[in-house]
Amino acid sequence: MVSRSSTRFLNICIASFCKAKHLQRAETVIIDGVRLGVLPDVVTYNTLINAYSRFVSFDAAYSVLDRMKEASIKPDIITYNSLIAGAMRHCLLSNCMDLFEEMLELGIKPDIWSYNTLMHCFFKLERPDDAYRTARWMLKELGASGLVPNVITYTTVMRCCFRSRRFEQGLEIFEEMIDKGYTFDGFAYCTVVGALVKTCRIEEASHYMERMVNTDIGLDMASYNTLINLYCKGGKLEMAHGVLDKMEKEGFERDEYTNTILMNGLCEEGDVEGAMEYMNVAGFNSNLVALNTMVDRCCKADQIDYAFKIFDSMHMRDSFTYSSLIHNLCKVGRFRCASKLLLSCVRSGTRILPSAKHAVFDCLRHSGHQREVKRLKSEIKLALSAVV
DNA sequence: AGTATCACTA
Incomplete structure (x- = not known):
């Protein structure tokens, strides 16, 4: 005892x-x-x-x-x-x-936690359609074991729907969540609004955000960030700042999400330099997402050299980092540079987005380097086998 | 005393 x-x-x-x-x-x-x-x-x-x-x-x-x-x-x-x-x-x-x-x-x-976790694994790591199918299969499996899907199961399945562009189905699940009382916090609302904003459905997103604000769910940090992002993406920067003030008056401190969202808002307005300055002054210049954003935005503002400077300074890089640089290099026809970067991405063990890979192939083909495509493909294959 | 879901990049 x-x-x-x-x-x-x-x-x-x-x-x-x-x-x-x-x-x-x-x-x-x-x-x-x-x-x-x-x-x-x-x-x-x-x-x-x-x-x-x-x-x-x-x-x-x-x-x-x-x-x-x-x-x-x-x-x-x-x-x-x-x-x-x-x-x-x-x-x-x-x-x-x-x-x-x-x-x-x-x-x-396995219990409901196991299924939820595994479902989330597929959501994160598999292609959207595969993740969706697996989620459906898991729902059946867990039902057969007498387990009852809970609010987390619902949220995850809903995310699978949105990610695989099954919007109607995702929204149906959301309404079902409301009926079941699974919207006692901001999780489901933020999932819906986030997915809609990401696909530029600002009007619809506003509608769901409004519904959330009209409930008595208190806004948490994620909800505030979702709302600020909604305004930024909708081109209403002043409104976004209004929410920011309200949020800070309520005692919340802006975090790295908030900062990245605001920085993006500045870029969206065409003020890439201002965004860069904000990142440095606000001191979140080691945030991977923020740096990825800057790499992409610098490229788009015809500052590829500056983008490379940021790229070189980064301690961590992911598929976004490589993919946006590669895409932008292809756009300006720097195919040698793009294919070099593609290879170093694969060699670093970073998963490359298929779209970036194909951009390089297309770019090479269009500039008459058919043979290079073949060579690059086999080099990628070789690099992949060396990584695994 | 120990586990799973929301928000920022393409």
């Missing part, structure tokens, strides 16, 4: 160190605990798995599973749900699937 309550205390310590990203301290506490006869349990390890997958790597998280085995502690459903979410965070879809299989083999029955 004494040791059980000590373990509970240990877990509280571990959880707070993990929350503060002090993983080393958490490990020290475990060692000290063991010395005093306080043994970690499955909760301790689950906490570690989450922290390692969030702040370190999937491998670090997965290695906790080995430590559990050594300590003869059986992983539970939360262990596997956490590992699957961790694999998704690091874009490792096949690991997600393997873990799901492993869980079944161990006789651990």
Whole structure:
């Protein structure tokens, strides 16, 4: 009894160190605990798995599973749900699937959290149509196991619909969520508005935003950012600033989303320099999305050299970074530069957007370099096999 | 004491 309550205390310590990203301290506490006869349990390890997958790597998280085995502690459903979410965070879809299989083999029955997590993995990592089909299949599967889809399941399926451009169906799900009382917070509304704004359906988006504002759901940070983005994209920068003021009066501080949205708004108005200055002054110039935006906007403002300067300075790059540069290089006919960049993207293990790849091929073909296309394709193939 | 959904880039 004494040791059980000590373990509970240990877990509280571990959880707070993990929350503060002090993983080393958490490990020290475990060692000290063991010395005093306080043994970690499955909760301790689950906490570690989450922290390692969030702040370190999937491998670090997965290695906790080995430590559990050594300590003869059986992983539970939360262990596997956490590992699957961790694999998704690091874009490792096949690991997600393997873990799901492993869980079944161990006789651990997936719960609604497992399905929601797996569905989200597919949403994030697969092509929109595949993600949508998988989500539909999972709905059937979980129903067959007697599980009931919850608000998170609905939100995820709805996102799959929007992403695969099934707008009507997505909106139907939203109305169903209203009926079920699943719109007690801003999640569903922001999902709908975000998807509509992204596809330039500003009018429709405004309608749903209005519906949200007319409920008594308090606006949270994400809702404010959604609203500000709606105004920016609709070309109403003053309105956006009005909301910003209101938000700040209510005690919310603008975050990196807000800043990127505002910066985009400036670009949209044609003030790329102002956007650049805002980024530097507001101090979010290490934000990947903001930098990607600037790379793209500089290119479009005929400042490709400046875009390259930003590109070179970036500590992290993703498919957006490469794809927008490649697209813009193709547009101005710099096909050699574009294909070089395409290769370095593939070699860095970054997934290239198909549209960027095809832009390079088309660009080469149109400038009469048919042979180069063939060569580039085989080099990509080679690079891909080397990465995997 | 430990797990899953919203907002910014193309």
